[in-house]
Amino acid sequence: MKEITIALIGNPNVGKTSFFNALTGSHQYVANWPGVTVEKKTGSFKWNDYNVKVVDLPGIYTLNARSIDERIARDFLINERPDLVFNIVDGTNLKRNLYLTIQVIETGVKTVLILNQMDEVKNLDIKIDTRELSKRLGIPVIETIATKGVDIDSIMKSALSDSSRQIRYEIYPKELEDLFSSISRDIQNHDELKKFPPRWLAISLIEGDDFAKSIVRDHFAVPQEKDASLKIAKARYDFIDSVVKQVEQRPKEIWTITDALDHVFTHKILGIPIFISIMWMIFEFTFSISAPFSDLLSKGFDDLGSYAHLIPGWAGSLVGDGLISGVGSVLTFVPLIFFLFFSMGILEDSGYMSRAAFLIDRLMHRFRLSGRAFIPLLLGFGCNASAIMTTRTLEGEKERLISILINPFTTCSARLPIYAVISAAFFGAFGGFAIFSIYMISIVVALSMAIIFNFLLKNKETTPLIIEMPRYKAPTAKGLAIYTWSRGKHFLKKAGGIILGATVVVWLLSNLPFNAPIQDSIAAQIGKTIAPIFKPLGFDWHVTLALIFGGIAKEVTVTTLGTFANGNLEEFLGTILNPVSAYALMLFALLYIPCVATQATMKMETGSYKWPVFSVIWSLSLAYAVAFLFEKIAYLVI
Amino acid sequence: MVCIITLNKCPENTRCIIVESDLPDAFRSRLMGLGWLPGREIKVLRKAPFGDPTIYLVDSTEISLREDDSKFIKVEPVYPAPLSVVSEGKYVVLRFEGGRVFIQKMKSLEIKIGQEITVLPHKEGCKINVIADGKNILIGYGMANKIFVEKK
Numbered sequence: 001m002k003e004i005t006i007a008l009i010g011n012p013n014v015g016k017t018s019f020f021n022a023l024t025g026s027h028q029y030v031a032n033w034p035g036v037t038v039e040k041k042t043g044s045f046k047w048n049d050y051n052v053k054v055v056d057l058p059g060i061y062t063l064n065a066r067s068i069d070e071r072i073a074r075d076f077l078i079n080e081r082p083d084l085v086f087n088i089v090d091g092t093n094l095k096r097n098l099y100l101t102i103q104v105i106e107t108g109v110k111t112v113l114i115l116n117q118m119d120e121v122k123n124l125d126i127k128i129d130t131r132e133l134s135k136r137l138g139i140p141v142i143e144t145i146a147t148k149g150v151d152i153d154s155i156m157k158s159a160l161s162d163s164s165r166q167i168r169y170e171i172y173p174k175e176l177e178d179l180f181s182s183i184s185r186d187i188q189n190h191d192e193l194k195k196f197p198p199r200w201l202a203i204s205l206i207e208g209d210d211f212a213k214s215i216v217r218d219h220f221a222v223p224q225e226k227d228a229s230l231k232i233a234k235a236r237y238d239f240i241d242s243v244v245k246q247v248e249q250r251p252k253e254i255w256t257i258t259d260a261l262d263h264v265f266t267h268k269i270l271g272i273p274i275f276i277s278i279m280w281m282i283f284e285f286t287f288s289i290s291a292p293f294s295d296l297l298s299k300g301f302d303d304l305g306s307y308a309h310l311i312p313g314w315a316g317s318l319v320g321d322g323l324i325s326g327v328g329s330v331l332t333f334v335p336l337i338f339f340l341f342f343s344m345g346i347l348e349d350s351g352y353m354s355r356a357a358f359l360i361d362r363l364m365h366r367f368r369l370s371g372r373a374f375i376p377l378l379l380g381f382g383c384n385a386s387a388i389m390t391t392r393t394l395e396g397e398k399e400r401l402i403s404i405l406i407n408p409f410t411t412c413s414a415r416l417p418i419y420a421v422i423s424a425a426f427f428g429a430f431g432g433f434a435i436f437s438i439y440m441i442s443i444v445v446a447l448s449m450a451i452i453f454n455f456l457l458k459n460k461e462t463t464p465l466i467i468e469m470p471r472y473k474a475p476t477a478k479g480l481a482i483y484t485w486s487r488g489k490h491f492l493k494k495a496g497g498i499i500l501g502a503t504v505v506v507w508l509l510s511n512l513p514f515n516a517p518i519q520d521s522i523a524a525q526i527g528k529t530i531a532p533i534f535k536p537l538g539f540d541w542h543v544t545l546a547l548i549f550g551g552i553a554k555e556v557t558v559t560t561l562g563t564f565a566n567g568n569l570e571e572f573l574g575t576i577l578n579p580v581s582a583y584a585l586m587l588f589a590l591l592y593i594p595c596v597a598t599q600a601t602m603k604m605e606t607g608s609y610k611w612p613v614f615s616v617i618w619s620l621s622l623a624y625a626v627a628f629l630f631e632k633i634a635y636l637v638i
Numbered sequence: 639m640v641c642i643i644t645l646n647k648c649p650e651n652t653r654c655i656i657v658e659s660d661l662p663d664a665f666r667s668r669l670m671g672l673g674w675l676p677g678r679e680i681k682v683l684r685k686a687p688f689g690d691p692t693i694y695l696v697d698s699t700e701i702s703l704r705e706d707d708s709k710f711i712k713v714e715p716v717y718p719a720p721l722s723v724v725s726e727g728k729y730v731v732l733r734f735e736g737g738r739v740f741i742q743k744m745k746s747l748e749i750k751i752g753q754e755i756t757v758l759p760h761k762e763g764c765k766i767n768v769i770a771d772g773k774n775i776l777i778g779y780g781m782a783n784k785i786f787v788e789k790k
Contacts, residue, residue, distance in 0.1 A: 060671075061668060061672055062667060062668065064667045064668075092698070093697075095673065095698065096698070096699045099673070100671070230675070234676075237673065266686070266693070268685075269687070271686075271687050358686055358691060358693065361686065361690070361702075361704065362686060362687075362688040362690050362691070365704065465691070465704050466668060466669070466702070467702040468672075468699065468700070468701050468702075469693055469701065
């Protein structure tokens with residue numbers, strides 16, 4: 001068996017993921033790059049006597065390494081030196097894709113050009129002379145339709161067939177070429193620099209690349225050339241133009257389906273109403289359709305839990321109330337997460353996501369967010385944990401972090417029972433208005449937090465907002481299945497453990513010492529100990545304990561209070577709260593700590609414990625301050 | 639006379655050539671990777687409902703840019719260009735990029751396709767003073783965006 005590594009590289013939206021899936025089948029897993037949250041997918045497959053490892057690099061336009069994605073791709077090509085690079089290219093957009101191809105070839109790794117989306121190419125009546133393209137670029141070119149599967153055997157054969165053709169460099173004008181070769185000679189005089197591909201290093205130095213400069217800083221001085229990076233880019237495009245002119249025949253501009261759809265979807269007047277109705281549909285679909293499944297699961301686990309009580313003693317309780325309800329609380333998320341990613345998959349694969357971002361960008365920009373940040377915010381009203389996972393569609397690292405941190409302030413559906421119970425008990429006819437006001441406050445807080453976090457994190461990333469508008473495509477069942485499954489599985493694996501663990505810990509706290517009623521448990525002791533802190537807010541230890549348990553899942557706040565109430569929750573609430581402290585409790589429940597599932601997702605998405613901890617402390621202080629101020633002012637007014 | 643304006647000033651359906659950009663390095667190099675280089679042609683496709691951002695087409699790739707960014711890109715409109723971006727001189731009306739109401743309006747102003755007009759000096763973003771058939775007409779900025787003219 002021979003081990004080889006293949007890297008996949010290409011522009012965004014060229015079908016790289018489909019190609020990856022087609023190559024590796026189900027043998028794939030998702031991993032985070034160390035230190036950053038950009039996803040790296042690796043997978044493997046066997047071919048003849050080769051064990052092939054496939055690394056899917058982030059979708060990028062250039063190798064200039066100014067963004068994290070580009071840096072990851074560049075570092076991988078330069079430092080890890082994969083045996084082969086498959087450069088996936090969108091056949092309908094040869095001109096734009098070849099820029100990256102040229103840069104990849106310059107790194108000196110063996111490159112194969114995968115000309116993908118050939119079905120679209122045929123539909124658009126474009127003709128590409130693959131053989132000529134291969135001759136001009138000096139690398140093998142293979143046509144594929146990755147969404148319909150690929151012929152691994154023929155790809156690997158032509159990729160590995162050692163026809164190491166002499167690459168003719170005909171891209172740059174003579175004066176640049178002379179410069180490159182003189183620098184290449186300098187590079188080859190230094191042993192420490194031998195591990196870097198000399199031509200790549202020379203070109204990057206002239207382009208003024210910081211990483212390249214840092215490599216050679218101690219060895220020799222680089223001649224400075226004015227406007228060299230522009231000249232290089234221009235030379236590359238001139239070369240691409242001449243190649244494309246030679247190999248591609250495309251019909252005159254025609255009115256395509258995409259143009260027609262865009263005319264409607266991005267219409268000046270109709271665009272926004274259509275956007276709102278699509279968002280409403282997604283929201284309804286995700287949260288209404290998944291609700292019966294979630295209810296069914298949680299009922300199933302409740303029943304299972306009560307069967308477990310047939311086991312005598314504390315063991316029955318541990319299994320029933322601890323383990324089974326813990327697993328249950330993880331699994332009730334499953335329908336929600338899967339339906340959500342199913343709809344997100346449709347939005348992304350169809351190409352509508354970019355249009356939505358385009359439509360709403362102006363509004364979001366006021367809060368220093370981009371158009372794409374709208375979708376996680378909206379979904380937060382359903383469930384924060386799953387909404388945070390959708391922030392992956394955001395480009396800027398800091399914007400993504402800000403979107404993650406503000407998301408818990410959008411009031412998720414699990415908090416609704418708390419508001420409903422309190423409103424019914426205290427506000428009677430004004431109950432609906434009380435709940436509505438909480439939703440409004442939620443929106444105001446989330447958006448103001450966006451501005452505050454932007455300031456605190458010194459986010460200056462607002463500049464580069466480029467949204468590419470891909471062609472509209474009908475999402476395929478296979479693509480949606482893979483999208484939904486890979487994201488959903490990820491949640492189960494990563495967040496599941498933490499949620500389960502937390503449920504068991506809470507069970508232990510509320511059941512130790514053994515056989516004690518909940519009023520005497522460790523949890524109650526904790527509640528009573530810290531209750532004085534919440535005294536200024538008018539919350540007693542029952543409420544304190546309920547809020548602590550509510551950290552597991554917000555609806556547990558209500559069920560905990562229910563266990564003290566002996567059947568009549570409204571009457572019981574009347575004895576421990578008054579209308580002012582009741583509304584303060586609603587405010588507090590809105591703002592205080594994200595639930596354990598959300599914290600787990602934060603950890604998973606940011607790659608560190610720092611942010612969930614920060615979020616807990618921040619939101620707890622905010623909730624305390626808001627509830628406290630509200631009561632002080634309310635008592636003054638009344 | 640050649641007039642160089644910033645990209646954000648170009649109305650929908652304008653074609654223009656990139657002259658130069660003062661964008662931050664990182665952003666410029668990303669745009670370069672998308673084919674946005676001096677000398678290349680951009681088509682302004684569509685503005686968002688609130689006028690920002692705008693979708694542009696360069697080589698068969700559509701991307702959307704904010705006004706905050708596009709104002710750093712200097713371009714030179716290609717004829718036929720909208721009346722709103724041309725400087726003073728003699729022009730021929732080539733086409734109207736508007737709906738029925740707009741074409742009615744043009745009729746009432748007696749501006750016809752193929753007609754020769756003279757644009758008088760005017761301030762940027764203001765009404766445009768033109769002479770058509772010896773008559774002096776003031777054309778609003780929004781309307782001027784939809785009248786495409788060719789240099790006479």
